[in-house]
Amino acid sequence: MTAMLSHPPVRIVTALLMIMLSVSMKHTETLFIMLLFTLLLVLYCKVPFRQLRRRLRLALPFIVFSFVFFSLYEQGDVMRLAGVTLSVDGLHKALTYSLRLVVTLHVLTLLFHRLSSSEFFQALVKLKVPGIFVELILFTLRFMDVIRTEALHMLQALKSRGFRTGRFFSLSQYAVLSKLLGSLLLRSLQRSERIYMGMMSRSYRGIPPQRHTAPLLRSDVAIAFLWLVPVVAAFIYDIR
Template sequence: MAEFMGVQIYKNGLDLAILIFARIIASVSVLNLLIATTRIQDALAALRWFRVPAIFVDLTGMMIRYVHLLSREGVRMYRAQQTRSGFSNRLSYVTKMHNLGMLGGALLLRAFSRGERVYLAMLSRGYRADSRIVSGFRPISLKETLLGSFIILSSFLLVILDRMMGGI
């Protein structure tokens, strides 16, 4: 047991914190690898193959499509506010936070209005709740089946090994 700034730290708690941190880093690393190597359409088709409800797959596809658009628009609005001295060093921290809040509110309003326009455009083109934004499936090859089985088996073995070594 040790004490840090009035907080008692136990060895078991520290071990648990390190284990959770390592698992989070590993999960984020695998997610980054998936994002870097898989096309968005393939990931959405895989979600459909795993029988994820169609509304979730459609929403995910639309969110991914518009995240970049909203990000660019947010950067453009930030730069516009910055050129008008909205974040000048002469301003107080509270004023800068107020300006940032105004920027976020304006971005949300633009996102809502853009969402309404996109929805109306989709309705005018015949979109319905049962429409399929993501196209059909392709059969899974033997190589993909073996790779998936290897990954699942390795994951189970790592979990079993983690349990045997005293983890959670």
């Protein structure tokens, strides 16, 4: 029996519960246990390491910033390292936040492994998430590339007319880019109105379509307990 949840609604609820319990833990030893457990779960579910590495690479700047910021500006006991005065409480706080972040990334990697966007949004509909939120997320994801392409075309048109972005600070460049941003927002508004009118003419009423999903199996319930029981046990141990 595989350890991966195959029922999307149960997987979403289980992952959210794991994240909520994990970020509520305060002790570093408990968070290290959670880090090891979620990492073993990722490996046992045969999640490709490149997916986890890609998410961890995005989180690395936030981890580095937390260690630099809290260690330098947090009050309390201090220590000296290579001639720099560091806050012990700040390092502990940065370590706690970093562990919570990495554990959350592990759980999110499990959540979206082999889960298509259509299955994810259908699971949100099954979980009775308000349709307006589902539609907002869908349209945002669908038209991000469109807006990005439109912005690149507008910037290319500016460069063909002599606009250059070589200098770091230039009021004239910032003025031109602000006008480009305003024009992009107006174009996005006009396009959204055209799309909305076209959808209304095709009987759209703001309710996401519901499709048939696979039934909930006993194995999914067992796997959900397999995911949750260690997390709940660690949470109870952490609050004692």
